[in-house]
Amino acid sequence: xDLRNASGxxxxxxxxxxxxxxxxxxxxxxxxxxNLVIVPRELAFDFLLFCHRNPKPxxxxxxxxxxxPEPRRVAPGADLRTDLPRYxxxxxxxxxEEPADLRSWWRDDLVGFLLGCSFTFENAxxxxxxxxxxxxxxxxxxxxxxxxxxxxxxxxxxPMVVSMRPLTPAQTVRAVAVCSHYPRAxxxxxxxxxxxxxxxxxxxxxxxxDSVQVRLGExxxxxxxxxxxxxxxxxxxxxLLITHKPGHMxxxxxxxxxxxxx
Numbered sequence: 191x192d193l194r195n196a197s198g199x200x201x202x203x204x205x206x207x208x209x210x211x212x213x214x215x216x217x218x219x220x221x222x223x224x225n226l227v228i229v230p231r232e233l234a235f236d237f238l239l240f241c242h243r244n245p246k247p248x249x250x251x252x253x254x255x256x257x258x259p260e261p262r263r264v265a266p267g268a269d270l271r272t273d274l275p276r277y278x279x280x281x282x283x284x285x286x287e288e289p290a291d292l293r294s295w296w297r298d299d300l301v302g303f304l305l306g307c308s309f310t311f312e313n314a315x316x317x318x319x320x321x322x323x324x325x326x327x328x329x330x331x332x333x334x335x336x337x338x339x340x341x342x343x344x345x346x347x348x349p350m351v352v353s354m355r356p357l358t359p360a361q362t363v364r365a366v367a368v369c370s371h372y373p374r375a376x377x378x379x380x381x382x383x384x385x386x387x388x389x390x391x392x393x394x395x396x397x398x399x400d401s402v403q404v405r406l407g408e409x410x411x412x413x414x415x416x417x418x419x420x421x422x423x424x425x426x427x428x429x430l431l432i433t434h435k436p437g438h439m440x441x442x443x444x445x446x447x448x449x450x451x452x
Contacts, residue, residue, distance in 0.1 A: 236344025
């Protein structure tokens, strides 16, 4: 099967069968991909408010009922416990496990949040003639912690994480025009040029994902990223917070055009 043309349900079936274990960038092109955050019910309102106050890094697509792993709005019948390639479990801010499924971690009080992902607009970038370096090189997108603070909500606060794609100035202009139509997939870039200005010391050492080359004539272009809740977890140290492994996304049944704001 050519996974570039796979459907959301096919991707989830492969993940549940442990036949899809790597990053999902460039796969299921045309389908909306999503970041995952799972918190206990006692923290769910605070996190919902955090998403509301931070729509660039945390654009909300769906929220599950407490104890239910089914995201009924974006993928009816799917199971957040099994349908991602890899997960991360944080206990008191420490990464304790990267399981292939969440069966042993699931509880009746857990609430799942699905957040928009920049992989969703990459198909539109390619159609507009804007290259995507990590797709060209077959690796994960580089992601970095920044000195940009998120807006606090309840117990949640911490630094924003950004993803980076190197582009020429002309390509950056086109990328802004394209991505502005996808506010629920992080929308337009939030910064380009000097990484030091947003607290990134070394582009060659991303905090998450893989490094990519910035070539002569290109500038690094940064988008708000749905890995922000993982940086927040390290800062806030909740008793339990579960996410996807960066780049290993949940693929929904939504098509990318359904997120396009025209």
